[in-house]
Amino acid sequence: MKTRGFISTLTILLLAVVLSCNVKKYIPEGEFLYKGAALEINTKEDIKGLDDVEEELEDLLRPEPNSKIFGMYVGLWAHYKGTKEKPGFINRFLNKKIGQEPVYFSQVNPSRTEDLIVNRLENRGFFYSNSMSEVTRKGQFAEVAYTVNISTPYTLTEVVVDRDSLEIDKEIIAMMSETRLDSGSRFDLNKLNAERTRIDSTLKERGYYNFNNDFLIFEADTNISDSLRLFKLYLRLKKNVPAKGIIPYKIDTINVFPNYSIDEDGDKLDTTIYDDKNFIQGNFVFKPRLLNEYILIENNQRYNPTLSRLTSNRLSSIGNYKFVNLRYEELESSDSLGHLKASIYLSPMTKRSLRAELLAVSKSNNFAGPALNLIYRNRNLFKGGETLNLTGRAGYEFQIAGGENRKGLQSFELGLGADLIFPRVIFFVPIKEKFSYSVPKTKMGISAEYLSRGGLYRLKSISANYGYFWNANQFAYHEINPLSLSVVNLSKTSPEFDQILNDNPFLKRSFDQNFIAGINYTFNYNKLNDRFRTHGYFLGLGLDFAGNTVHLLDKISGTDDGKFLGLEYAQYGKIDLDLRYHWNIDKKQTVATRLFAGWGMPYGNSQSLPYIKQYFSGGPNSVRAFRIRSIGPGTYRPENFDVNSYFDQSGDIRIEGNIEYRFPIVSLLKGAFFMDAGNVWLMNENEALPGGKFTSSWWSELAVGAGVGLRVDIQFFVIRFDLATPLRVPYLDEGERWGNTFDIGSRSWRKQNLVFNFAIGYPF
Incomplete structure (x- = not known):
């Protein structure tokens, strides 16, 4: 139909x-x-x-x-x-x-258009042109x-600043050494306006609080030569400029209200003076010594809008305040300087919060079930902007549409976690951070998880990390964890799963190495979120190294048996590169592309990456025409291959590319056409996974799929439905990998070739 x-x-x-x-x-x-x-x-x-x-x-x-x-x-x-x-x-x-x-x-008004053309040409220096x-x-x-x-355009000979005895004239003359109005350049009204804006911004940086670019005027003298079409440019202040507009201002007083409320009377609050700033608060909520580190403006400092903006950014980045308002008030002055009082009003968020999330989880491997997340947050824990997050998760999943083999195909998951975030650098020695855009934060975290894959195994894990994260600017994000520890314990395995491990020594080895100690780093550069930008970019880089320090301690101890504190440890290096490009055709249509490459190198006492660190392909955010963890490695295909299988198809290398055209349908409903390609491979040969090793002909082993999608886009929340079918299957014989019969009328074809994905958010 x-x-x-x-x-x-x-x-x-x-x-x-x-x-x-x-x-x-x-x-x-x-x-x-x-x-x-x-x-x-x-x-x-x-x-x-x-x-x-x-x-x-x-x-x-x-x-x-x-x-x-x-x-x-x-x-x-x-x-x-x-x-x-x-x-x-x-x-x-x-x-x-x-x-x-x-x-x-x-x-149409041709004569009006003629006038506009002539006017535009005059603004660009082509005087006496006609249309x-x-x-x-x-x-x-x-x-x-x-x-x-x-006509022949007029070109600039020199720029002359009309000077007076005012300090601002000296400032402007000094700025003209960096002018963009070069001798020999064509007259251009846009360049003149840009130069006025540049001078205005620079003067404000130097304390001219009330200055305005409208105070400046350029006058062109074209009577230099009748034949050469030259002009001289004069820059001066307009007449009747207000006296307050041409004097610099300095800050005399800084008042900080760490617990501001419009209902409070500031005269009745206690004042603490620290670093020549007045910290005014009724209930003591924030230590002045710590809050002062976020404030870049100082007493007796000239007004600077950049420092004011960065101060607001830094205070907002603490994560404790819903409103940050920095206001300046002019004070009476009897000298040649203007004087300002700075007031910083900080309105805190609710100190404690508890959020519960009841989720219905549906996965592309036919697992579905409910999940409950509990999140408790305590802000400003030690009166220094610290945030404590406690999380709990419980989830149950069972496999639907499993036919006769549904027995045992369910899982139960429990998780507990705690994060303590300090809005500053916590290190063994004091560090004075130099980041003006935002303040680096220190994060200490610990978590424990329990997973029971019904009838197969139980997996317990404990993780801890210590690191730092910060925004270098509005686009760049950094995160580094010098200490990252994980202990994984596989227990209560079934004979069926033991057989899987025995048949695949590499997989068994990845579970045996149950201690991971290393360092990791993440960098993201994101220019995708601006819908008014025609070309959007994203660069993601991830580095993860484990086992080197532990191996050194193992050797120093004289044992060198691949164990630390009785636990077998993993050694590997891992790098991820995520490149995305969005072409926004207009505000509603986008062509989104992504290229992901991940490479893991096991070494030392490791022959493969730990299981929890391995790559997999397929699923709602990968190659959507294949179920999650059902691709590869390489051309490998399990003997028992259906939705009820235990998917252990993971690897040390992952390469993937995606392209998607997104378009509106009606109101909140949007559509998409997409194509995905990718696979995973092993670094080392594995007899249990024939065809899984990475080779120079990797490109001939890519899985390819295409499909259509519907998205319910509710501003900040996207519900995604994707229907995809394979176009290229890597585990088939090389001459038979391409092709699909597309027999939509066949029930068996639909069952084997149509994969439905449900997810929250866009895939990339």
């Missing part, structure tokens, strides 16, 4: 294209349909940057005519048909989707041809 509906819609659209050439009969009497304008530019000599000027002039040719598809006015035809009396459902639908209002010649237009009417259509004669 869906196929028939699509064919019917396509037929209607094709019919609309054929009939769209008949728009002439809809044009009202006395009107001419506007076909657009042509622009001819004449110059007497070669002019540098003429292409940019021509592009600007093209933008002035308004209005835009109705668009064409293959030479026909499809959108205009849809409008005419959809606005006639009793248009019918199909015509109304086409008008809503592709209809365009007609653009008639009566809406003409010629209107051509043919039948019921009209078009305009503009001819522009561009």
Whole structure:
């Protein structure tokens, strides 16, 4: 039925294209349909940057005519048909989707456009240019041809600053050493405005609190030469500039309200003076010594908007305040300086919070079930902005649609965790942080997890970490954990799972190495979130090294048996690279791409990565045409391969690429077409996993899938449904890997080739 509906819609659209050439009969009497304008530019000599000027002039040719598809006015035809009396459902639908209002010649004003062209040329230094237009009417259509004669542009000889005895004049003269108005450059009003803005910003950085770029004026003298078309530029302050606008200001008083409320009377609060700042608070909520570290402005310092903005950013980054407001108040002054009082109002968040989340989990390997998350948060624990997070998780999953082999296919999970975050650097020796954008935070964490995979095994793990994270700017994020520990204990295994381990020594070895001690680093550079940016980028880098320090201690102890405190430890190095590019065609359409490459190198007493550190492919955020953990390694395929299988298909290397076209459908509902490719491989040969080792012909072993998706996009929350099918299956014989019968009518084909994914959020 869906196929028939699509064919019917396509037929209607094709019919609309054929009939769209008949728009002439809809044009009202006395009107001419506007076909657009042509622009001819004449110059007497070669002019540098003429292409940019021509592009600007093209933008002035308004209005835009109705668009064409293959030479026909499809959108205009849809409008005419959809606005006639009793248009019918199909015509109304086409008008809503592709209809365009007609653009008639009566809406065009050629003489006004001529004036705009001449004005724009004068703003770019082409004085005494002229523009003409010629209107051509043919039948019921009209078009305009503009001819522009561009004169020789005026070029700059020098910039002169009219000076006085004021301090601000000396400041401006000093700034002109970095001016972008170079001798020999063409007169350009945009450059003059940009120069005024630059001077204004620099003066404010030097304390001129009340200065405004409107106080500056440029005057051009073109009477230097009658033949060479040169001009001299004079920069001066306008007359009657307010006295407060041309004097620098310094900060005399800084008041900080760490527990601000509009209901409190500031005169009745206690004041603590620290570092020449007044910390005013009723109930003692924040230690002045610690809060002072976030404040970059100082007494007797000149006003600086950058330091003010960074101070607000740093205070907000503590994570304890919902509102941060820095205000300046002018004080009476009897000298040549202005004086300011700075007041910092900090409104704290609720100190304690408890959040419960009841989740319904559905995975692409047919596991589903409920989960409960509990999150307790205590802010400002030690009156220094510290945050304590306690988390608890309980989840139960069972495999649906498992047929006769459902027995034992369920899992139960418990987890407890605690994080203590300090909004500053905690190290063995005092460190004075130098980050002005935001303050690095120290994180100490410990967690314990219990997983019972019904009928197969039980897995217990304890993890601890100590590290730092910070934002270098609004795009760059860093996280480093110098200490990262994990202890994994596999217990109560079933004979079935023991057989799986015995058949795969590498997998067994990855579970035996149950102690992981290392260091890891994460870097993200994200420019994807700005929808007004045509090109969005993301770079993610992850480094993870384990076992080196423990191995050194093992050797020093003289044992060198691959164990530490009786626990077998893992040695490996691992690097991840995540590259993403989004082309935002417009505000609603995006082409999103991703390339991921991960490489793990086991060494020393390790032949493979620990199981919890291995890569896998397939699933809702990977190659969506294959179930999670069901691809690879390489061309390997398990003997028992169905949704009820235990998927141990993981590896030391992962390469993956994705492309997705996202488009709107109606309201909050959006659609997508996508294609994914990827696989995982092993670094070392494994007899239990034939074809799994990485080779130079890895590209011929990629799994490829494609599909369609629906997204319910509720602003900050996205529910995603994806339906995909394999196009290339790596475990088949090399000449048979490509191809798919696409027998949608066959129930067995649908069962084997259609994979449904449900997830929260976009995949990349």
